[in-house]
Amino acid sequence: MRLSKYYAPTLKEDPADAEVVSHKLMLRAGMIRKLTSGIYTFLPLGLRSLNKAARIVREEMDRAGALEILMPGVQPADLWQETGRWEFYGKELLRFEDRHGRAYCLGPTHEEVVTDLVRNEVRSYRQLPLNLYQVQFKFRDEIRPRFGLMRGREFLMKDAYSFDKDEEGAMASYKGMYDAYCRIFTRLGLNFRAVEADTGSIGGNYSHEFMVLADTGEDTIAACPACEYGANLEKAEAVLPDAKKPPVCQAFEQVATPGQHTVEEVAAFLSVEPRAVVKTLLFDVDGKPVAALVRGDRELNDVKLKNALNAQNVALATPEQVQAWTKAPVGFAGPVGLSVETILADRELSQGTDWVVGANAADAHLKHVDLDRDAKITGYADLRSVTAGDPCPKCGVGLTLTRGIEVGHVFKLGYKYSESMKASFLDEQGKDRLLYMGCYGIGVSRVVAACIEQNHDANGIAFPPALAPYEVAVLCLDPKGEAMGKAEEIYGWLQDQGVDALLDDRDERPGVKFKDVDLMGMPMQIVIGGKGLARGVVEVKDRRTGEKSELPVEGFQEAFTKWREAVQAGWNAR
């Protein structure tokens, strides 16, 4: 392609509404443009990167034996009613009616549609296992679309669905997808980690997320520096040390704590450590009040709470609810005498006594509380988020916490969909049995953004060769002079070799050209100018390292091929 005839509207300044670097750079490099909140048009450069990501995904899915199909984006409500998700999916599901008043949604995911397809077609165990996938735009009416392609409302996803005759078969399918994902993210040049994950609203009982490590990631992951263990914060187990509960403390007493609301304030006021205080948090769980207790220096994880209660919806209680349930102003809730049916405590609290808790009265706390003696604890569960240094559940070494971007997700679904939608097959004995399912997603458009989060510098994007819109940029410094002939020759040769190349033949100052290609991130640059040619050389630059070298015009093809291999090797060795 020739830049003189291209459509890549670059911007000099960072756009005001872009917060993360990938969003800024994709707008500045002329890769995408926003249509409306969370919805983007892909311009030629952006579409090329997107297609390259999709191509690698397809190649590895095909290699793993999955078959590509394309399902509709518009889905009828009745399928979602069959699985119950019409009610449970929430506002991310964009619903609408057609002219006949029939209800539909825009597909945020395709379990219902694919299960419907398969239940009508698959009859016998001979047709199994089956893995169907598609690369398709999804729509989710995200509450806070942001960060450009990272959290869009319309985004490109690869979604695959496996159907097996039993759990053993499903584990093999899962493993096949897990391995394919490792190959995909490696080929995409991403620094990633697979972590154990919560199963969320798709449901099911076993899952891993693939996380690209980046400071701007929205998720926190706990990773073990010594072994393979990794889990997102919702899933990472807080290991309970082998400790015996000390003898029960003296009887509790109420103390005045005027104006002391936070754990820190109360602890300082009573001259105890925050870890001697119990935090009582109130939640509305599926319409019922629930109290959850954690140590004062810990963070409660609401997904862990939701899982411990097997609940659908967990929302922090409103100030009005807190006042109604505790009969006290906000900030003084406590478990003693609390008339809330479910009081769940973090299991760490089972190993202590002599706590400070809220008194359910204005400006008052209780000292010397033993939870088992003084409160009606319904149960102890793992409710807190792990912190850096907590022991790894696998090997005991201190965990580290890092930020990650979720680019892929694999789930073992089990019978969740085949049961509610009655998708079955006849086994070897002629018996009717439910299909065992799995589902596997990759956020293809998010992958492009995540790649930029990992690969950029002050001058712009530094794309790995696998995802670059073009692998090589040929810069002709004086397009009206003799350099143009050489540039055309080299550009033509690159195309003959099957190398993606972009020729900057614009009538622009060299400075503008250098800036633009650095911004767009092509990994290899060939700079052709009259001065160099007079000395019999052209300059090449490795975008990632910034390293420049000169290649002879005489024997250029051989020298370039060697240099290109070295640049690629540099990427692979990172």
Ligand code: ATP
């Ligand atoms: P998240 O936790 O980020 O909301 P999710 O768990 O809802 O994602 P899945 O249902 O597992 O997402 O979807 C599969 C993949 O689709 C995710 O791993 C992610 O890469 C991508 N994805 C999900 N939501 C978005 C979005 N709003 N914009 C871009 N990509 C997305």
Ligand code: MG
């Ligand atoms: Mg997910």
